[in-house]
Amino acid sequence: MGQRSVLMLGGSGQAGTETAALLRRWYPTLPLTIAGRDLDRARRVADRLGTATAVRVDLTRGDLGRPADERYSAVVAALWDERLHGLRYAQRRGLPYLSVSSGPVDIAPEVVMGAQNTGAAPILLASHWCAGALTLAVSHLAREYERVDAVRIGAVLDERDTGGPAGMADLERWSATTSAALVRRDGVFTWLPAPDARAEVIASDGTAVPGEYIAILDVPSIAHATDAPNVHFAFAVGASTGRRRGGPASLEVRIDIEGAAPGGAPLRTGRYLTHAAGQRPLTALGMALGVERLLALRGAPVPPGIHTPEALVDPAHAVERMLEGGAVLTDAPGAG
Incomplete structure (x- = not known):
């Protein structure tokens, strides 16, 4: 058969x-x-x-x-x-x-x-x-650390790239379910009320986009995968760098990780995961x-x-597939 x-x-x-x-x-x-x-x-x-x-x-x-x-x-x-x-x-x-x-x-x-x-x-x-693609990328990047102390995610979703009617419905349902944000602080998973969840996401071209910390499964997944006591996910909807430059809506996520390198020396890295075709490919x-x-x-x-x-x-296989499919990982300005 x-x-x-x-x-x-x-x-x-x-x-x-x-x-x-x-x-x-x-x-x-x-x-x-x-x-x-x-x-x-x-x-x-x-x-x-x-x-x-x-x-x-x-x-x-x-x-x-x-x-x-x-x-x-x-x-x-x-x-x-x-x-x-x-x-x-x-x-x-x-x-x-x-x-x-x-x-x-x-x-x-x-x-x-x-x-x-x-x-x-x-x-x-x-x-x-992105159905786990981001968490897999973070897990891959965290492998260069002996100890991870904090993971900070900042994602910009272009308002023209929300994934069609089903994607919009998901976003609306999630926001209606809870306006609180889920973060991990000093090892404790904490719900932040809406007034305390405001955040700013820095796009890959340096533009600051108003956003908020959100409740998303990446927070507990990243926290447990890396054992990081501090994890948050900031999310903003607005014009992406790709569209500001006259192109189509792009995907951009900033990943900042802090901790220790093998041997114990302090290590801090910042990278952007981007895709010129938006969030759907990832x-x-x-x-x-x-x-x-x-x-x-x-x-x-x-x-x-x-x-x-x-x-x-x-995670290594996932990142390899991402790069094959047009995603790009670059160092964030001023990180490290």
Whole structure:
């Protein structure tokens, strides 16, 4: 029997389409099933990919509106599945599952479902910035440290690069869920009320963009991956450096790390992770890296349980893929 297909819920949306295209480049024979409410749109995506099929799904139904005899290798939720029928569908069939739309507050139902069915299959919670790509980059950069004392992230999202209707809906839902920010201070995870969460993000061209610290899964993931007692993530929406220079909306994230080098000497580095095409290529990359690991296309089979990107994906491999895909890592002015 040949390899079964990956069921991509929301596979015809912006994130799903780019993820499917990336998987097709990496694995030309990997079967993909593009699933959505609009079958014609899903078919157009599948036709462009090749080795892909299109199906209509109904997320209001526990069986997703699909025949009981269909078989898949994994389920990818490239959209907000408010009833979690995609996760339940995966668990009942023992299939790996990946999600990218649950904020740090609304992951609770996914975590509980996973805890109640620990032997079912792996669940990859990748609702991080760019589906975990940033956390993987930080984990890679932190390897030059013997001890990490602080990690400070500053991301600028261009208002013209919010990821389509689904991405906008996610941002609005997250902001409605909580206006408080999650940071780690002196080893303690702390919620900051909105008035204390104001921040300023310095774009790669030196422009200061008003923003705020936010609650995002990268904070606990980076904190535990690096053992840094101090971690925060500042986020700003505004014109990106690429657009200010007359080009398309670009992605830019500043990563500052402080700690000690091997041997104990103080070490401080600052770098920018940028992409001229905006956030979508790195979001697709994060999702594709997750699918690659869940299917054991790279690395050992993933055991059942709840996982995060930095716990499964090799950071060096992730950064190599980022650079192949057009991302750039540069030293920040004045850092070090």
